Amino acid sequence: MSDLANTIVLPARTATGAWHCASVAQAAAALRRREVSSRALVCACEAAWRSANPHVNAVVLSDFERAHAIAVERDAELDAGRLRGPLHGIPFTIKESFNVAGWPTTVGDPAFLDNIAARGAAVVQRLSDAGAILLGKTNVPLWLRDWQSYNDIYGTTRNPHDLTRTPGGSSGGSAAAVSTGMAFFDVGSDIGSSIRNPAHYCGVFSHKSTHGLVSLDGHGLPGGVTLPDINVAGPLARSADDLALVLHAIAGPAPEAACAVRYELPRCNASSLEEIRFGILTNHPLAPVDAEVEHCLAELGRTLERRGAQVVWDARPQLDAAELMRTYTLLLRASTCGYLGDEAFASALVAAEAVSPDDTSYASLQYAGAAMRHRDWLKLQPLRERYAAAWRELFTRVDVLLCPAAATAAFPLDEQGAPWQRTLSVNGGQQPLTTQLFWAGHSGLCGLPSTVAPAGRSAHGLPVGVQIVAPLYHDLRSIRVASLLEAAGYAYTPPASRS
Structure with missing residues (x-):
């Protein structure tokens, strides 16, 4: 604290x-x-x-x-x-x-x-x-x-x-x-x-x-x-x-x-x-994770090994992660563009015209996604199915994948500018805040269930969680793993109080 x-x-x-x-x-x-x-x-x-x-x-x-x-x-x-x-x-x-x-x-x-x-x-x-x-x-x-x-x-x-x-x-x-x-x-x-x-x-x-x-x-x-x-x-x-x-x-x-x-x-x-059978992915070059978060997940994996569980390190679906992130960002913003008012949507249409096909920045893709035509949305669906197939293959080798839920523990409040204009301190450097969307879309784009459970604490005493990803409709599997982790000591702790 x-x-x-x-x-x-x-x-x-x-x-x-x-x-x-x-x-x-x-x-x-x-x-x-x-x-x-x-x-x-x-x-x-x-x-x-x-x-x-x-x-x-x-x-x-x-x-x-x-x-x-x-x-x-x-x-x-x-x-x-x-x-x-x-x-x-x-x-x-x-x-x-x-x-x-x-x-x-x-x-x-x-x-x-x-x-x-x-x-x-x-x-x-x-x-x-x-x-x-x-x-x-x-x-x-x-x-x-x-x-x-x-x-x-x-x-x-x-x-x-x-x-x-x-x-x-x-x-x-x-x-x-x-x-x-x-x-x-x-x-x-x-x-x-x-x-x-x-x-x-x-x-x-x-x-x-x-x-x-x-x-x-x-x-x-x-x-x-x-x-x-x-x-x-x-x-x-x-x-x-x-x-x-x-x-x-x-x-x-x-x-x-x-x-x-x-x-x-x-x-x-x-x-x-x-x-x-645990797959463990503690970090990813596309969305680097702070050392404190990575340490908690790595220590969790080592604890599982010591208990006799089967652990596959650096487990991940075999897919183009950068392509997935681009596809996810486009579809995410297409799905949420209904919140934009008429003026904001008109601005997005103008901004989308300037987006290059090879531009992978969130700042640009948010406009391209909001302005996407339905035909372009349909053309992205085979990519989503390709990613889903890669996840299905991974789950023939592991039962769940343990990975970060976010890049850092809770960060200081910052209400200046829009989220995509902010940065996050990760390992002493500045990372675009939106980079950690990777840990949302990696499994979320394919609709997979994910349970988050406590996994440790940062050096400042802040909670660190682990994301437990399971196959489609195996919601009770990821929840059961979280329950077993809870029984092993990875449990809720109330915020510090003064009474």
Whole structure:
């Protein structure tokens, strides 16, 4: 920790336990045993919110009065023998970009302050049906396009481990809320590591689901579509097993397809780390990683070897990484260009005309992607399939790939200019901030599931996570590996507190 003045004060442990630090599974089991009430869990989250949120600013919209009323209902249901499932009576928050009926969805843009949702997103509805209790919405960057979480409506969210640093983005408020105990879990979205890097920066667990597994109906502006390109939803929590509990609740086909389609994810029954074949990729010349992050991942790999696990070092899919990065950047910006206003889009069209075919810089490709014609988009799809084939081949040799989630631990807050105009200090040199998009698109372009778990600490005591990539639809495999790592000591640690 860089300075005690930059840490936060969390609620002290109570006689009934530190519920603001408990896992979903622990709280759910206590509810079933009647050792705690749902109302008490809401009170614990509210106490953490009152203590930490003034400093962290993670939860930007809340309705605790409504949450308490629903908690009373959930407790009554439990007393009557009606258990909706493992999330019954568990408080949660949701990323601001998901619609909640009667609440604004702005993606940080003041122009949409009056965009009040008529109905909730599919994810919100499924969690409510599962018995979970919504507490509030968590902060995001403007248009969900930053590894920080700040905007002109709700201000800046800070990392609970060091208030001078970012919690990540765009699900930065989600990770900060979970880390400080303001919610037992949150659901974010991820197209450019927006679930993965906040978990890495804040020291919690997260899961980027297989593309298409979770409906994004009611996400973003003007309300989202069920299956956007690349983008996915997924949970953030304080324990790996909680990720599976939430994923089971939110996964599934769109309502109109539910009469005909069922999702049954392959199970992973590994009972020890020794049963897993690990690929390890600690760095890449296309996107250099800071030595502190690389050291944590390398030490994790050596620990796995000492435990008897099979480890393949420098494992990677056999593909042209530079070509993949260019393709991913183009498709990423094509997928998100809907957030641009008419004037900004017109400017992108002009800028795209000047982009050379061999230009690989993000500064240029963002315009080329935004202005892409559908025919050009279609011509990129065979490349995506080629990359997917390379990943399939890799997974004949390893069960999961362990790699970085981002280039560094949480970096100091920097709100000057646009993200693509900023740099990041990596091994004493300056790297374009957008270079670390590689660790998002390397697997994300092909829709692969990725779980992030704590993997160590930097020299300054900041969390470092590991990204666990698995084959398509093997979400439960990467989550199971994270659970086994958690049992081996790679677990959530609350931010330092003064009480």
